[in-house]
Amino acid sequence: MKILISSIARVIQNKENCMLLSVIAGSGSTPRGAGAKMAVFADGSSIGTIGGGALEYKSQQMAVEALQKKQSYTMEFKLHPNQVADLGMVCGGDVEVYFQYVDASKPETLALLMQLSDALEQNTDSWLVTRISRNGHWAEQTILTDRRKLAQMGFPSPLTNKTAIVTYEGSKYYAEPFQTSGRVYIFGGGHISKSLVPVLYPLGFRSVVIDDKPEFSNKTRFPLAEETILAPFTDYSKAVQIQSSDYIIIMTRGHANDYDVLVQALRTEACYIGMIGSRSKLKTTREKLLADGFSDDDFNRVHAPIGLSIKAVTPEEIAISIASELILVRAELT
Numbered sequence: 001m002k003i004l005i006s007s008i009a010r011v012i013q014n015k016e017n018c019m020l021l022s023v024i025a026g027s028g029s030t031p032r033g034a035g036a037k038m039a040v041f042a043d044g045s046s047i048g049t050i051g052g053g054a055l056e057y058k059s060q061q062m063a064v065e066a067l068q069k070k071q072s073y074t075m076e077f078k079l080h081p082n083q084v085a086d087l088g089m090v091c092g093g094d095v096e097v098y099f100q101y102v103d104a105s106k107p108e109t110l111a112l113l114m115q116l117s118d119a120l121e122q123n124t125d126s127w128l129v130t131r132i133s134r135n136g137h138w139a140e141q142t143i144l145t146d147r148r149k150l151a152q153m154g155f156p157s158p159l160t161n162k163t164a165i166v167t168y169e170g171s172k173y174y175a176e177p178f179q180t181s182g183r184v185y186i187f188g189g190g191h192i193s194k195s196l197v198p199v200l201y202p203l204g205f206r207s208v209v210i211d212d213k214p215e216f217s218n219k220t221r222f223p224l225a226e227e228t229i230l231a232p233f234t235d236y237s238k239a240v241q242i243q244s245s246d247y248i249i250i251m252t253r254g255h256a257n258d259y260d261v262l263v264q265a266l267r268t269e270a271c272y273i274g275m276i277g278s279r280s281k282l283k284t285t286r287e288k289l290l291a292d293g294f295s296d297d298d299f300n301r302v303h304a305p306i307g308l309s310i311k312a313v314t315p316e317e318i319a320i321s322i323a324s325e326l327i328l329v330r331a332e333l334t
Helices: 002-013 053-069 107-121 147-153 191-203 256-265 279-291 296-300 315-333
Strands: 020-029 037-040 046-048 072-079 094-102 126-132 137-146 164-168 171-179 184-185 206-211 227-230 248-252 272-275
Touching: 002 020, 002 037, 002 046, 002 107, 002 256, 020 053, 037 053, 053 072, 072 191, 107 137, 126 147, 137 171, 147 171, 164 191, 191 206, 191 315, 227 272, 248 256, 248 315, 256 272, 256 279, 272 315, 279 296
Parallel strands: 184 206, 184 248, 206 227, 248 272
Antiparallel strands: 020 037, 020 094, 037 046, 072 094, 126 137, 126 171, 164 171
8 A cells, every 4th residue: 555655646746647446345256355446547557456357457448548538437347257248257246446536736635645645654543534525426535543533423333444435414425444553573583584574565564673683673684674673582561562453473593582572472462473483392382381370372372383384495485474374364353
């Protein structure tokens, strides 16, 4: 999302218009859910995706035409094979896409983009709320971070990865989750961490790398990390405050350090705790935890061996397996 917003902002700052395509509803089996976005520019190029394949190809063509005509409209696509007016796709669902003309001449356009960029930098849940005009076009848009305001407007709670339309004070409003709170705290700045941070960045995970040695925790080594922190593994709570929406990844340079981090991690409400290690290491870790007063339920919170089982061997492959598991956990949580 960050790359998409920054790309649109760059085009708008150059006084060029573009189209923003958003999946606003879907039924049955569809390639992307509501909230998926893609920007299409005057030269036909695009960034982001609303599902790929014939749906995306046809939408790009339509977006270029709409851009030339400065039009905004909603279009429903049928993804059923062998039906009249379908796209020949086998997904078996329907997708509704809003084609939004983004006018570079309007000051509020750039103002909204800056607001969206700011929201992406904050570690708070936020929602993009759009007023729908009487003719069905999107009118004013704003970012909301106050759940109470959303509830006051009538949006369902919790509004996590779902979109919703409500009527409030005589107008229709459409809301979609824009930014989800939570950071990935990576303990240990070794080879796997160095491969993992660049993988997590385009997936929307904000990484914080913690190590007790400066050469393994700095912005030169981790340019895509949101933050690097120099702190002792034995007591990092003064430097890091773990929240319930945060993820913890433990892969320091030694078993003793891993255990020190794990003990502190289990005292937090982190939504994910993953630790690298062999099955024999995990057996020893469990025995030590039980001896130190922890329970099997505590140990069962730990995703270990870390990552999805894809027979990963190299640091780059292990990074993919960890990122895959984080995607799965995030999807299940929301």
